[in-house]
Amino acid sequence: MKLLAPAPGWSAQADVIVVGSGIAGLTTALQVRTFGLSVLLVTKAKVDEGSTKWAQGGIAAALGEDDSPLAHEKDTLVAGAGLCDSEAVRVLVTEGPDAVRTLIARGAKFDLEASGEMSLTREGGHLQNRIIHAGGDATGAEVERALIAAINSDPHIELIEHALVLDALKDKDGAVCGVTLHVIGEGSRDGVGQARARAVVLATGGLGQVFAQTTNPSVSTGDGVALALRAGAAVADVEFIQFHPTVLWLGESSEGQQPLISEAVRGEGAYLVDHNGDRFMKDIHPLSELAPRDVVAIAIMNKMVATGKSHVWLDVRHLEGFEKRFPTIHASCIAHGIDPAKDLIPVAPASHYASGGVRVDLSGRTSVNGLYACGETACSGVHGANRLASNSLLEGLVFSARIASDIAAKMAEIAEPVANNSPEILLDPEVRNLIQVSMSRGAGVLRSSDSLLETSSDLTRIGDRTSAAPCVEAWETTNLFQLAQAILKAALIRQETRGSHWRADFPEASDLWRKRIIQQLDQSGNWHTEYQEVK
Numbered sequence: 001m002k003l004l005a006p007a008p009g010w011s012a013q014a015d016v017i018v019v020g021s022g023i024a025g026l027t028t029a030l031q032v033r034t035f036g037l038s039v040l041l042v043t044k045a046k047v048d049e050g051s052t053k054w055a056q057g058g059i060a061a062a063l064g065e066d067d068s069p070l071a072h073e074k075d076t077l078v079a080g081a082g083l084c085d086s087e088a089v090r091v092l093v094t095e096g097p098d099a100v101r102t103l104i105a106r107g108a109k110f111d112l113e114a115s116g117e118m119s120l121t122r123e124g125g126h127l128q129n130r131i132i133h134a135g136g137d138a139t140g141a142e143v144e145r146a147l148i149a150a151i152n153s154d155p156h157i158e159l160i161e162h163a164l165v166l167d168a169l170k171d172k173d174g175a176v177c178g179v180t181l182h183v184i185g186e187g188s189r190d191g192v193g194q195a196r197a198r199a200v201v202l203a204t205g206g207l208g209q210v211f212a213q214t215t216n217p218s219v220s221t222g223d224g225v226a227l228a229l230r231a232g233a234a235v236a237d238v239e240f241i242q243f244h245p246t247v248l249w250l251g252e253s254s255e256g257q258q259p260l261i262s263e264a265v266r267g268e269g270a271y272l273v274d275h276n277g278d279r280f281m282k283d284i285h286p287l288s289e290l291a292p293r294d295v296v297a298i299a300i301m302n303k304m305v306a307t308g309k310s311h312v313w314l315d316v317r318h319l320e321g322f323e324k325r326f327p328t329i330h331a332s333c334i335a336h337g338i339d340p341a342k343d344l345i346p347v348a349p350a351s352h353y354a355s356g357g358v359r360v361d362l363s364g365r366t367s368v369n370g371l372y373a374c375g376e377t378a379c380s381g382v383h384g385a386n387r388l389a390s391n392s393l394l395e396g397l398v399f400s401a402r403i404a405s406d407i408a409a410k411m412a413e414i415a416e417p418v419a420n421n422s423p424e425i426l427l428d429p430e431v432r433n434l435i436q437v438s439m440s441r442g443a444g445v446l447r448s449s450d451s452l453l454e455t456s457s458d459l460t461r462i463g464d465r466t467s468a469a470p471c472v473e474a475w476e477t478t479n480l481f482q483l484a485q486a487i488l489k490a491a492l493i494r495q496e497t498r499g500s501h502w503r504a505d506f507p508e509a510s511d512l513w514r515k516r517i518i519q520q521l522d523q524s525g526n527w528h529t530e531y532q533e534v535k
């Protein structure tokens, strides 16, 4: 399959094309350069747009004296609820510390203790202090700053902003040898073009925008996963979407990216209360508001269903020094007319992180030759059914280095693409909101066969709303639609509750389901599902 788009009117080439400029894409580009290869780095908005710059908490790595990769591995496996790929986790935790040191050598500055040692903090699920952070709660912004500076100082990395990658180009043997892309530019590179390379690395980030409310920025439409599906690559674990429990609720009609109210606020003693002022978490978990993220998200959803309200409240009025400790969150509240010193803060869960994505091996290779995936776009198996906090930035660092080595080890000539005569797809951009609302309602935090089937019927109707007018909004909407289909199919098939996948009608984990759901689209647009035992 391919997106309906005009024929390419211009062309470019490089040894390697990297799609996306978050931690995964930027690090891949820099690692590829260590082998002397040229890079074309394309990104669909401005270079710093993406989830990376929003990351608050930090990066997990076993750097402390009392810590070890083995301890980090254990915590990661527990969070992954039986679906982690143990070899991938071992790679993550053992190569993580060096990958962080390389990031520091590239100029990223992390917070230090008064002694000059790296400041290491702890987050939910970690039994050791192993999270490095920058600027307090501005880790991602510092990582982006440092990596972009390194990219800008290398003349052999060509960066094209406002370049939306559409589909993969393949050679006569079916290997990926480039991409089609739409550039909002000027002069010789404007509109749809084609870029050729020996390898293409997808680092397009998450897919939070499939849902009506998300912590992800507007660029997180899962384009890389949708492209990989259309190219025939296997995707896995897409049913495991992490929902953050406390996102600022901005009103019934509010959609898109919403401000995150970090777990640390509850860590400092904030209460969750319902509309009667009851602290409902006390009856649900011994840790009350500090219960694991999923337990809090599900409790809030249950409360919202029971009370018929669209949110619950976070009470921070009793916390001293809130404004100083959480300046960003305080400013967000004030900007929306909420004074945390006097008012309750309305919060509701929103989609936050995609644990699944394009299935890759330990070298970031997808099931299609020449095509790699890295970062949140990829399913390397390190997160299993649930991501351990702060492991995602680390994943981008570790696997980008492996991808670069793999590409450098088997460089071939740049091949000629053959014509892609497969069916075209394009949806009316007007259906974007319908997809998001239906996915939040039927395939959100709480799922059941009934809710999923309702959304499935919605998607069948939405799929008829095609368009013949290619534009950025239509391409993104089509990507969201194909991802929604994949998430829905996997969520229906997985008849159990595990990690971040909660089925009200199958509330327990089942040993029968200790396997991954792998999906593929064939060239006629038919879906195929298979299962992979977990190693």
Ligand SMILES: Cc1cc2nc3c(=O)[nH]c(=O)nc-3n(C[C@H](O)[C@H](O)[C@H](O)COP(=O)(O)OP(=O)(O)OC[C@H]3O[C@@H](n4cnc5c(N)ncnc54)[C@H](O)[C@@H]3O)c2cc1C
Pocket: 019, 020, 021, 022, 023, 024, 025, 042, 043, 044, 045, 047, 048, 049, 050, 051, 052, 053, 054, 055, 056, 057, 058, 059, 060, 139, 140, 163, 164, 165, 166, 203, 204, 205, 206, 215, 216, 217, 219, 220, 221, 222, 223, 224, 260, 352, 353, 374, 375, 376, 377, 389, 390, 391, 392, 393, 394, 396
């Ligand atoms: C609010 C928030 C807080 C978080 N906090 C943490 C944390 O503390 N620690 C942690 O480990 N993780 C955290 N995460 C998750 C983490 O930030 C992401 O998983 C990670 O940054 C993903 O990096 P990435 O490089 O894969 O993607 P991104 O940083 O999202 O970058 C994707 C890039 O791809 C580009 N792109 C997308 N589609 C296309 C296309 N079609 N063509 C061209 N370019 C395209 C985008 O413009 C962007 O440049 C947080 C996420 C959010 C949203």
